[in-house]
Ligand SMILES: Nc1ncnc2c1ncn2[C@@H]1O[C@H](COP(=O)(O)OP(=O)(O)OP(=O)(O)O)[C@@H](O)[C@H]1O
């Protein structure tokens with residue numbers, strides 16, 4: 001049978017082969033990454049269309065070489081022609097609100113600046129930092145949205161103490177509102193307490209659906225609370241939404257730092273500007289004895305920022321009030337109420353604004 005089919009070259013054969021080719025430096029293959037836009041076969045001549053956005057000129061060359069080698073080996077293939085459509089990504093500072101992502105379908109059309117908050121390791125305070133940054137951007141006068149894409153453990157509803165489900169209008173989901181801040185969670189689409197096992201492709205599809213279905217209206221800044229890790233979800237998002245930058249959160253602990261380093265490497269490969277590292281739970285200042293105890297180690301994330309040559313955006317101490325407030329669903333209230341915390345978060349938001357060019361002038365409506 002094998003011999004019978006060996007000369008019948010099909011698109012499926014070619015795609016299967018292309019799926020074995022990883023995007024240089026990543027675990028993900030070029031097919032699932034959406035780079036392969038067409039495969040045609042005619043009398044043993046294979047034409048493959050690739051669409052790629054990267055600053056690194058070596059990447060299209062590497063991909064081309066690997067495709068030629070792998071597809072050229074298949075029996076029945078006489079020639080391989082690769083139509084490589086390689087473009088450079090736009091600079092985040094020249095933000096075009098009408099820009100469309102690779103597939104030509106506008107996602108988040110009214111959102112001007114998209115900033116992700118990420119961490120390699122879970123539980124390091126990513127959602128807290130995302131919420132704090134969102135709050136400070138709002139205080140600076142921007143129209144802000146906060147969203148999480150954590151289908152395994154929705155963060156925004158918990159952290160904001162919200163149990164209401166968003167309404168649907170004109171087939172679009174309307175985000176919830178907290179004093180003018182738009183809030184949305186992928187967790188709203190999933191029933192609480194339902195154990196979920198999502199496979200990669202499902203996450204990919206659900207994420208895209210979610211991006212299309214939420215009506216954010218006009219926003220200056222959308223803060224995206226990413227699920228922890230450096231897997232499919234993070235890559236899909238960075239690819240689908242054109243992120244203007246990412247903030248990486250880590251505790252000073254070695255284990256968290258190793259994962260933060262992976263995060264930095266991944267976002268560098270994806271060409272998402274790294275706005276800086278936030279060191280969270282950097283020490284506990286005892287109100288009784290006045291001493292500071294470095295529970296997760298001292299300055300770990302700060303020195304990692306130096307090694308990686310990215311800015312340290314701030315150090316957030318371990319604050320018991322924040323734990324209590326989070327459990328009560330009001331970390332923003334705790335950040336607002338604590339002078340030291342609100343200063344730290346304001347300074348962080350200011351640094352991010354500067355790096356991203358998020359000034360009132362940049363955000364001035366163009367119509
Ligand atoms: N600086 C801090 N001081 C005290 N508690 C904190 C601090 N930062 C975060 N926490 C608490 O630690 C817990 C985890 O924080 P958070 O939910 O923000 O982490 P996360 O990285 O988003 O976690 P996950 O990976 O589960 O999404 C929360 O209870 C939060 O209140």
Ligand SMILES: [Mg+2]
Nearest residue numbers: 126127128155
């Ligand atoms: Mg979280």
